[in-house]
Amino acid sequence: MIALSRPSRRAAAVGAFTVSAALGATLLVTSPFTATAAGPGELRIHDIQGNTRVSPHVGEQVTDVAGIVTGVRAYGSRGFWIQDPRPDDDPATSEGIFVFTNAAPAVAVGDAVTVSGTVTEYYYGGAARGDTSLTQISRPTVSVVSSGNELPAPVVLDADAIPAAYAPEGDPADGGSIENLPLQPEKYALDLYASLEGMNVRIEDAAITGPSTAYYELWVTLQPEVNATSRGGTRYASYDDPNPGRLKVESLVPVAQQPFPTANTGDTLGGVTEGPLDYDEFGGYLLAARELGTVVPGGTEPETTRAQDRKELAVAAYNVENLNPSNDQAKFDRLAAGVVHHLASPDIVALEEIQDDSGPVDDGTVTADVTLTRFTDAIVAAGGPRYAWRGIDPEDGRDGGQPGGNIRNVFLFNPDRVSFTDRPGGDATTATSVVKQRGKAALTHSPGRVDPANPAWDSSRKPLAGEFSFRGTPVIVIANHFNSKGGDQSLYSRYQPPTRSSEVQRLAQAESVNAFVHDILRVQKNAQVVVLGDINDFEFSATTDALTAGGALRSAVFSLPADERYTYIFNGNAQVLDQTLVSPGIKKFDYDIVHINSEFAGQASDHDPQIIRFKP
Structure with missing residues (x-):
């Protein structure tokens, strides 16, 4: 395998048709039309997210989009997540969204805010890589309405919540893309994650299948019985069986304030881990943990093989x-x-x-x-x-x-x-x-x-x-x-x-x-x-x-x-x-x-x- 460096993960959007780059990262606003503005408060988050991976309002100016701040990231891709506490009845439309500020956000978890800005679709590494985009509000103007509000209840992700099927077949008329297909979160794992993009989610006592790295991340599985290895991991068994329960976990707390835990495959991320569901190019969907569980050692030790005998x-x-x-x-x-x-x-x-x-x-x-x-x-x-x-x-x-x-x-x-x-x-x-x-x-x-x-x-x-x-x-x-x-x-x-x-x-x-x-x-x-x-x-x-x-x-x-x-x-x-x-x-x-x-x-x-x- 090749080693992947971790570039700066954002470039600010400037205008509706900007393509800007930061060490290979490209931000695209993909609307072919002139940007328009919705009236104040007319659009809710689920309207912006829509029921596909691409917002139906991409490229538009939106005004006074309301939500509760559920997570703040003051490093790397700086911004915050908001979630509408009054969801619609469509499981395919996410109630959460990332607000990209480019500078350290001046909001706190629990703030009720209104956000005005441009709806964009962000492709890590550029659209040509083939990755899924992240719907966000860019170049925002933010108003804090009140503070100390109760957060929207988290969606609990566990073995029963994750569909067995990984992803739908791409649309042949769209080059094999699933980007514009209606989400079916009850049927496909990738659709479920897309339908929860930006929303507050929770996992509990999750099996760690990928050790912690120098980039302050680890991988868990929410389906530990699926393709289990003999030592507590999850085996990639075939192209048709990529293990839909896998999820990356990062912490929203800077490591200078709270060191990221050291974890090995076979350990458990014990207790509650909760925060917005995010996406990046180095692992796909991830839980950006506002609250991070504790690593419970599983006792995995390096193996030793036997010595060959004289005739071997x-x-x-x-x-x-x-x-x-x-x-x-x-x-x-x-x-x-x-x-x-x-x-x-x-x-x-x-x-x-x-x-x-x-x-x-x-x-x-x-x-x-x-x-x-x-x-x-x-x-x-x-x-x-x-x-x-x-x-x-x-x-x-x-x-x-x-x-x-x-x-x-x-x-x-x-x-x-x-x-x-x-x-x-x-x-x-x-x-x-x-x-x-x-x-x-x-x-x-x-x-x-x-x-x-x-x-x-x-x-x-x-x-x-x-x-x-x-x-x-x-x-x-x-x-x-x-x-x-x-x-x-x-x-x-x-x-x-x-x-x-x-x-x-x-x-x-x-x-x-x-x-x-x-x-x-x-x-x-x-x-x-x-x-x-x-x-x-x-x-x-x-x-x-x-x-x-x-x-x-x-x-x-x-x-x-x-x-x-x-x-x-x-x-x-x-x-x-x-x-x-x-x-x-x-x-x-x-x-x-x-x-x-x-x-x-x-x-x-x-x-x-x-x-x-x-x-x-």
């Missing part, structure tokens, strides 16, 4: 998240402890996201010896073996990832347990191929890159192939880091189903690796091949189907119970991104995903490592 070859894969010499020693030490103590010092470790020796500094450096020396030294200090390594330096700036970092795949191996068969000649642009030697499949270049000239690998990490020998038996290992999901429409997109545009490149990459494995098997039918790494795609994806096509490989993740299949958590969804696949020559194996990162607020990496053990 242990091969692991670990995405070490942009490891480079500028990282502090604590990161090296934690990653090393993961290899030694939690993975039990595997014989071979395929690493992803090893950066060059200058890290993200874009200075033309492509070597990674400093990075790898420091990491292998940390492994020794943690009590592990003195690993050797093999890799191929990429061409500068050609393999994607963090600019300047030149990330690549690298093999570590324990020379006391396994030997590496060196066949020189491989470099960034030279492809390794398969030949027969003594009746066995062998690589022409080891280490070597698989099909590096194929356009499938443009601006992406090239697979690294290596030939190893364990107890006299050759094993070919192919380390991978496929194209990221950057650019895909989100699960909460206004286009349903969302477009997964990044999958096109991963499909081509999977076909390239699959063809190479078929080349090996044509030379030696029973060759023992391990393909592993950060595939950046799910076990149920077309990418996995392409990797396994023709019986060349099978994914080891299916050997695990369904509730243990995840290596990464994104927006509260535990999911498979990292996979290990084996050729038919490896008939029996023991596979484990070792959960030491994804579920925890304190992470050495954002991925969990995986390990496979077998007897060649």
Whole structure:
């Protein structure tokens, strides 16, 4: 996955047709007509919200819209929420709305106010991203009528309140958008959330499925029994089952006044959490907590896998998240402890996201010896073996990832347990191929890159192939880091189903690796091949189907119970991104995903490592 920075989230609207940007954020007023003004007090909030995702009054000037202040945000996207205490009888029309002030709001919770301003639809990151808009009143004039009023009763969100179906199918006549479809909050979860946009909502004793982050947020599920993992999370089981009970939680209290709690997957957000229902691009619908519950520890601990026995070859894969010499020693030490103590010092470790020796500094450096020396030294200090390594330096700036970092795949191996068969000649642009030697499949270049000239690998990490020998038996290992999901429409997109545009490149990459494995098997039918790494795609994806096509490989993740299949958590969804696949020559194996990162607020990496053990 790619790391997302958190931009300034607002730009002020100036006029009815303004498009203004703040670090990629775009505010659009989408009315094609000249702005008009409703008479004082003529429109109530539910009139402005309407029964679709887009206000029927977008672009219009509204006057003296009445409501009670239910939440105030004095940081980031500054403004406040108001709610009409006299609702209509239509469950599709929200009674709450956000008032964007751009400066610190001069109102307090419980104030009765009237607001005049322009109705706008705000698209985080710009309309082209495909996200749902947020209806708001911009450039407001606010009058406080009275203070200390009772707040509108919250809508309680729990398992019974959330529809099982996630979203309606988009309108083909509108490009697959659900934006203008009438909301059906009793039928679809996304419609329910849209119908509550800006309203006061409450959750109680909610299961935490995504750990707290550096951006002061966590994810809960309101349906803890749906697709539950073995450790208290929620598993992303299929494209048709994205877990509608997930909800992000943030606090309206600045962290300087009240630190945001530290939480891990498996904990509970105990007691009452209450506040307006909001929306942003980094998680969709969220509860902006005026009142935040207390984190109750669930006892989730990092896992430890068993050690391989003398006759087992242990091969692991670990995405070490942009490891480079500028990282502090604590990161090296934690990653090393993961290899030694939690993975039990595997014989071979395929690493992803090893950066060059200058890290993200874009200075033309492509070597990674400093990075790898420091990491292998940390492994020794943690009590592990003195690993050797093999890799191929990429061409500068050609393999994607963090600019300047030149990330690549690298093999570590324990020379006391396994030997590496060196066949020189491989470099960034030279492809390794398969030949027969003594009746066995062998690589022409080891280490070597698989099909590096194929356009499938443009601006992406090239697979690294290596030939190893364990107890006299050759094993070919192919380390991978496929194209990221950057650019895909989100699960909460206004286009349903969302477009997964990044999958096109991963499909081509999977076909390239699959063809190479078929080349090996044509030379030696029973060759023992391990393909592993950060595939950046799910076990149920077309990418996995392409990797396994023709019986060349099978994914080891299916050997695990369904509730243990995840290596990464994104927006509260535990999911498979990292996979290990084996050729038919490896008939029996023991596979484990070792959960030491994804579920925890304190992470050495954002991925969990995986390990496979077998007897060649």
